[in-house]
Amino acid sequence: MxxxxxxxxxxxxxxxxxxxxxxxxxxxxxxxxxxxxxxxxxxxxxxxxxxxxxxxxxxxxxxxxxxxxxxxxxxxxxxxxxxDLLSHTVQVSNADGSTTSGKVTAISFTTNGVQLTVTGSNNTVIPNVQLSQVQLVTP
Incomplete structure (x- = not known):
């Protein structure tokens, strides 16, 4: 696993x-x-x-x-x-290789593992972010 x-x-x-x-x-x-x-x-x-x-x-x-x-x-x-990542700002790598920054606003535990929901500075919501996609964490 x-x-x-x-x-x-x-x-x-x-x-x-x-x-x-x-x-x-x-x-x-x-x-x-x-x-x-x-x-x-x-x-x-x-x-x-x-x-x-x-x-x-x-x-x-x-x-x-x-x-x-x-x-x-x-x-x-x-x-x-x-x-520990809840309410922290993270930089996330996207599937196309680009990165997006935002605040972790929700965490869900699924059969596929932990899924984060990241809300960007322009209120765009990125659901289903895996921990392996997190590149940088800032307080």
Whole structure:
């Protein structure tokens, strides 16, 4: 999930978007259950192996929760950064490469990220400005 920052976009990578380099959590659980189900009753699974595999499963689960927590922190940071811009004068880059100055008069939080509304000196309203378009902030 990319998170907008002033002047650029932070490059965060969603782990689910990465190519599958091994087994995922569901595959691991399926293999683990199959191993328990089809083990030789005369030679059951060694307790140390069982505990090692269980520890690996717990580690995978904790890593997944950490990634989710980090993504939540990035979202909160982006929200706080945008709230600090309210009532400040900003210089915004437009799609054609030109810049426009104005005061941030509104902030909206959408599924596409934070959207600013900038009102120019001649009362022109520029809606849906992303944080990555902000070039300069003045008090």
């Amino acid at each position: 990319p998170v907008d920052a002033i002047g650029s976009v932070l490059n965060t990578t969603d782990p689910s978007a990465l190519p599958n380099s091994g087994i995922n959590e569901q595959d691991f659980i399926q293999l683990f259950v199959n191993e328990l189900q089809f083990q030789d009753p005369t030679q059951p699974l060694d307790n140390s192996q069982f505990l090692t595999q269980l520890a690996q499963f717990v580690s995978i689960e904790q890593q997944s929760e950490e990634v989710g927590g980090i993504n939540n922190l990035l979202t909160i940071g982006s929200s706080g950064q945008s709230l």
